[in-house]
Amino acid sequence: MQQTKHDAHHDHGHAHDHHEPGFWGKYVFSTDHKVIGIQYAVTSLIFLLLGFSLIMAMRWQLAYPGKAIPIIGGLLQKVLGDAAANGVMSADLYNAFGAMHGTIMVFLGVVPLAFAAFGNFVVPLQIGACDMAFPRINMASYQVFVIGGVIMMVSFFIPGGAAQAGWTSYSPLATVIPTQGQTFWLVGMVFLITSSLLGAVNFIATIIQMRAPGMNWMRLPFFVWAQFVTAFLLLLAFPPLEAAGIMQLMDKVAHTSFFLPTGLVVSGQIAAISGGGSPLLWQHLFWFLGHPEVYVLILPAMGIVCEVIANNTRKPIWGYKSLVYSSLAIGFLSFIVWAHHMYLTGMGTKISTFFQTTTMIISIPSVIILTCFFITLWGGSIRFNTPMLFCLSFLPMFGIGGLTGLPLGFNFSDLYLHDTYYVIAHFHYVVAPGTIFALFAGIYYWYPKATGRHMSEFWGKVHFSLSLLFMNLIFQPMFVQGLAGLNRRLYDGGATYAGLAEPAAGGMVGIPQFFLDLNKMISHAAWALALSQLPFIINFFWSIKNGKKVTSDNPWDATTLEWQTPTPPPHGNFLKEPHVYRGPYEYSVPGHSKDFTPQNEPERGASQTASAKSH
Amino acid sequence: MEIPYTVKPRPDTGLYNAKVGIWLFLASEVMLFGALFSAYILLRVGAAAGTWPHGLLNVPLGTINTLVLITSSITVVMAWVSLKLNQFGRFKVYQGVTLLCALGFLGIKSFEYKDKFSHYEIVRTDGKIVDGHLVEKTKDHVILSGHVIDPSEKVEHGSHTPEHTEITVPTAEIKKMENYGPWHSTYLAIYFTLTGLHALHVIGGAVVIGFLWGPGSKMWKTDPERFTNRIEVSGLFWHFVDLVWIFLFPVLYLL
Numbered sequence: 001m002q003q004t005k006h007d008a009h010h011d012h013g014h015a016h017d018h019h020e021p022g023f024w025g026k027y028v029f030s031t032d033h034k035v036i037g038i039q040y041a042v043t044s045l046i047f048l049l050l051g052f053s054l055i056m057a058m059r060w061q062l063a064y065p066g067k068a069i070p071i072i073g074g075l076l077q078k079v080l081g082d083a084a085a086n087g088v089m090s091a092d093l094y095n096a097f098g099a100m101h102g103t104i105m106v107f108l109g110v111v112p113l114a115f116a117a118f119g120n121f122v123v124p125l126q127i128g129a130c131d132m133a134f135p136r137i138n139m140a141s142y143q144v145f146v147i148g149g150v151i152m153m154v155s156f157f158i159p160g161g162a163a164q165a166g167w168t169s170y171s172p173l174a175t176v177i178p179t180q181g182q183t184f185w186l187v188g189m190v191f192l193i194t195s196s197l198l199g200a201v202n203f204i205a206t207i208i209q210m211r212a213p214g215m216n217w218m219r220l221p222f223f224v225w226a227q228f229v230t231a232f233l234l235l236l237a238f239p240p241l242e243a244a245g246i247m248q249l250m251d252k253v254a255h256t257s258f259f260l261p262t263g264l265v266v267s268g269q270i271a272a273i274s275g276g277g278s279p280l281l282w283q284h285l286f287w288f289l290g291h292p293e294v295y296v297l298i299l300p301a302m303g304i305v306c307e308v309i310a311n312n313t314r315k316p317i318w319g320y321k322s323l324v325y326s327s328l329a330i331g332f333l334s335f336i337v338w339a340h341h342m343y344l345t346g347m348g349t350k351i352s353t354f355f356q357t358t359t360m361i362i363s364i365p366s367v368i369i370l371t372c373f374f375i376t377l378w379g380g381s382i383r384f385n386t387p388m389l390f391c392l393s394f395l396p397m398f399g400i401g402g403l404t405g406l407p408l409g410f411n412f413s414d415l416y417l418h419d420t421y422y423v424i425a426h427f428h429y430v431v432a433p434g435t436i437f438a439l440f441a442g443i444y445y446w447y448p449k450a451t452g453r454h455m456s457e458f459w460g461k462v463h464f465s466l467s468l469l470f471m472n473l474i475f476q477p478m479f480v481q482g483l484a485g486l487n488r489r490l491y492d493g494g495a496t497y498a499g500l501a502e503p504a505a506g507g508m509v510g511i512p513q514f515f516l517d518l519n520k521m522i523s524h525a526a527w528a529l530a531l532s533q534l535p536f537i538i539n540f541f542w543s544i545k546n547g548k549k550v551t552s553d554n555p556w557d558a559t560t561l562e563w564q565t566p567t568p569p570p571h572g573n574f575l576k577e578p579h580v581y582r583g584p585y586e587y588s589v590p591g592h593s594k595d596f597t598p599q600n601e602p603e604r605g606a607s608q609t610a611s612a613k614s615h
Numbered sequence: 616m617e618i619p620y621t622v623k624p625r626p627d628t629g630l631y632n633a634k635v636g637i638w639l640f641l642a643s644e645v646m647l648f649g650a651l652f653s654a655y656i657l658l659r660v661g662a663a664a665g666t667w668p669h670g671l672l673n674v675p676l677g678t679i680n681t682l683v684l685i686t687s688s689i690t691v692v693m694a695w696v697s698l699k700l701n702q703f704g705r706f707k708v709y710q711g712v713t714l715l716c717a718l719g720f721l722g723i724k725s726f727e728y729k730d731k732f733s734h735y736e737i738v739r740t741d742g743k744i745v746d747g748h749l750v751e752k753t754k755d756h757v758i759l760s761g762h763v764i765d766p767s768e769k770v771e772h773g774s775h776t777p778e779h780t781e782i783t784v785p786t787a788e789i790k791k792m793e794n795y796g797p798w799h800s801t802y803l804a805i806y807f808t809l810t811g812l813h814a815l816h817v818i819g820g821a822v823v824i825g826f827l828w829g830p831g832s833k834m835w836k837t838d839p840e841r842f843t844n845r846i847e848v849s850g851l852f853w854h855f856v857d858l859v860w861i862f863l864f865p866v867l868y869l870l
Contacts, residue, residue, distance in 0.1 A: 201636050236643065239647035250797060254796070257801055278657055
């Protein structure tokens with residue numbers, strides 16, 4: 001591995017050989033950004049499936065509370081013991097699955113796929129670099145990520161099971177649960193945060209230092225900008241959660257009281273602690289990461305959508321500069337909106353008002369970005385291939401997710417909606433048919449570059465239509481349930497609070513049966529959504545060997561640099577260093593013979609050198 | 616394939632890759648310690664009136680440690696300058712002093728830690744508190760070198776240091792006995808967390824600087840410019856570690 005010799009970090013003075021690396025060097029301990037990207041992609045897709053499986057088991061308990069889980073109930077009992085006695089999901093197991101569903105989906109699934117996988121594979125190619133700035137740190141980042149993931153997985157099998165206090169791990173609850181699941185969660189998180197830190201440093205340094213000649217800032221594809229801002233969010237927002245994690249770990253292991261208040265009563269007894277801690281401190285530090293994390297989830301998705309839409313409308317993106325400045329504005333504002341998750345904690349009306357204001361302001365750049373995409377569609381002759389279909393549905397799906405967030409951002413309406421299924425529906429619309437659809441689009445779009453073969457269009461469209469249908473059948477009814485006041489944390493899906501025929505003493509009427517029956521419908525839709533992923537999974541693996549071969553290095557007739565390499569790109573990417581002469585989205589330029597002009601295509605005639613210098 | 620700008624700076628940014636990397640890393644470190652300092656502020660502001668302890672730490676020792684780290688900050692720059700002036704021998708001397716300072720700092724810090732872990736507070740069954748360092752502990756009694764506090768008497772804060780005597784407390788009279796570890800109060804919790812994390816940074820920095828001082832310095836012969844860059848980057852990290860202490864010292868020892 002030649003490049004490690006020139007890596008800016010400490011090597012031990014070994015002489016590196018130049019021969020072809022073997023299997024381990026090529027696929028496992030690779031420093032090639034494309035291999036690392038694919039490692040991240042496969043790993044995080046597996047985690048996504050796992051996180052989805054957890055919720056499928058929970059959906060059984062919500063739809064049919066207290067009944068044995070069919071098919072996998074026996075297996076759960078064998079593997080997890082009493083937590084799933086007789087195949088019935090216990091409350092503890094439900095809590096553990098719920099906490100780990102969120103943790104896995106966010107920290108092990110979507111972020112590694114959106115940021116690490118796509119970023120690693122695409123960013124160096126798009127900026128015309130031969131690799132990342134620090135290839136070995138890149139490899140370390142993936143390895144540390146895997147260690148973190150393994151620790152999270154192991155926690156399912158320790159006595160008492162995995163963490164049970166939600167992915168937000170609010171103290172004191174997270175600290176006083178007498179099992180060690182939370183300790184594993186915290187240690188796992190420290191590894192995941194380290195991995196993300198290494199990745200973020202590497203991405204920013206790469207984008208600053210490794211751009212090809214002529215690739216100035218306003219010629220960067222929007223995807224690169226989105227990853228750049230995302231990397232800054234990860235770099236600066238994750239450390240406070242790491243600090244909070246260290247303090248919670250101290251509470252758990254060294255019996256400190258960072259988050260434990262004086263006079264805390266656990267199981268009817270005053271806890272033997274020094275007290276004096278602040279539960280709100282945890283929430284502040286958690287959401288200081290938690291909210292920028294939302295934009296870590298959505299910005300790379302917007303980047304993918306931008307690339308695919310420009311390519312398939314055959315038009316320049318409308319308002320490229322607005323997109324860039326909006327993403328920077330989002331990046332900045334996302335650091336000052338976190339406490340809108342905490343309106344109900346009694347932190348005071350003045351603070352609530354401040355965060356309500358910033359929350360409303362941050363919706364503006366998000367709307368600008370979405371509007372630019374919509375206007376780009378106007379008058380385009382759109383190619384409706386699988387990646388484009390996913391991106392086209394991203395727009396309204398993310399729109400629904402974003403707009404339903406506004407009532408949660410106002411503290412007066414949040415008082416009513418807080419902790420109901422409405423919240424779940426809102427953020428799942430943002431992340432599931434929003435971000436994950438964009439990620440699917442990215443997979444279908446860049447698959448030919450990574451493998452040299454297309455995924456099947458027909459099965460891609462089947463995957464798309466079924467996913468779109470069932471996503472909506474799952475999450476639309478949750479809005480309805482939430483507006484009816486159904487709390488999101490009920491282990492029996494609300495059966496305890498089922499509506500009474502006669503109003504009870506005190507006027508309590510309960511939740512009408514209709515809203516509880518929706519649970520069954522939602523669960524069936526969730527299982528159907530799982531089946532709808534089968535075409536994708538089979539298509540993904542089958543096409544590696546059997547997909548339609550690409551006929552050129554640039555099968556989508558795209559303008560950006562990743563398509564100007566051999567297919568798949570070799571270690572080092574470009575055959576010769578690319579020079580960039582134009583912006584990223586020069587589609588259908590009048591007077592040109594073809595409807596796309598790659599960024600590295602020189603101007604015709606004598607204007608060539610003048611144009612390259614003028615920027 | 617060759618990664619560009621690993622040694623020479625990129626013309627338009629004026630930086631080589633590792634320098635960009637270390638500054639980004641330090642930005643993230645600022646957020647890490649920043650969050651812990653915010654926690655300190657919130658815990659202190661939220662503490663019940665009169666419960667936040669003062670004067671628990673040894674200010675002269677803290678001052679010495681501050682001077683030790685400032686000295687190391689100077690020598691780490693001098694080491695880098697020596698390399699720039701092509702004086703490898705002086706580099707060895709200066710960076711050697713940096714390493715000694717790091718060891719000295721850790722030595723003093725561990726002495727302070729030990730002092731806290733052997734410092735006990737005993738609540739007697741009669742409600743009086745015996746506070747002092749452990750002298751002897753047997754089955755029947757505990758001997759502390761310290762003083763007795765009667766919580767029912769109001770004592771002016773910081774009036775005078777009470778005289779230390781050896782006090783014997785029979786085991787039967789001990790209601791609660793606890794040393795001044797992180798579990799003792801939120802002040803000690805944040806003290807141990809902040810200084811512990813800082814000490815880990817000192818150890819990490821010393822390991823890297825030590826490696827580049829010892830076996831890693833072979834690179835001076837083969838690639839002097841790159842070696843100098845490494846000293847600069849590790850030096851930037853070392854300055855950050857010192858700077859954190861410059862904030863930690865007043866916040867924990869003096870305020």
